[in-house]
Amino acid sequence: MSRKSSKPTSKADIKELLENISIEEFIRKLTIVNKKGKKQQLDLNSEQEEILKSLLSGEDTLILKPRQIGSTTICAAFLFAEIYFSTTPITFAVLSYKLESAKQILKMIKHFYHSLPESLQRPTDVNHTTELSFKNGGRIIAVAATQTGGL
Secondary structure (H helix, E strand, O other), X not given: OOOOOOOOXXXXXXXXXXXXXXXXXXXXXXXXXXXXXXXEEOOXXXXXXXXXXXXXXXXXXXXOOOOOOOHHHHHHHHHHHHHHHOOOOOEEEEEEOOHHHXXXXXXXXXXXXXXXXXXXXXXXXXXXXXXXXXXOOOEEEEEEOOHHXXX
């Protein structure tokens, strides 16, 4: 790691920092903003536990669920962790009917990033309302599913 900056500067630095933690442990350490507007550590409910177990299995996951069980939060946390742990550049798209809702999900992912200790924050190339890209690879974009969605 560079002595000039406390931020990781290469894929090797990120790998070294994360080699002793699993993706699941990393996700459980992420911070969210709860419905009352307070920051708190991600505390998975039983539905989120099942979704995470399925996502970690590597199998395709289809979620049939009621509203408000935290599926968006756990899926966003999983995708963020996947990009963060990846040793190759990958891109994820947050796709929603309207661009505004896709931006809200990306905002949640950005909160995961900005809540990490500074020593774990990878340098970014792009950080605006519809994209978060890391210098050494990894990109999350927010897009609308329809042509009239605003993209």
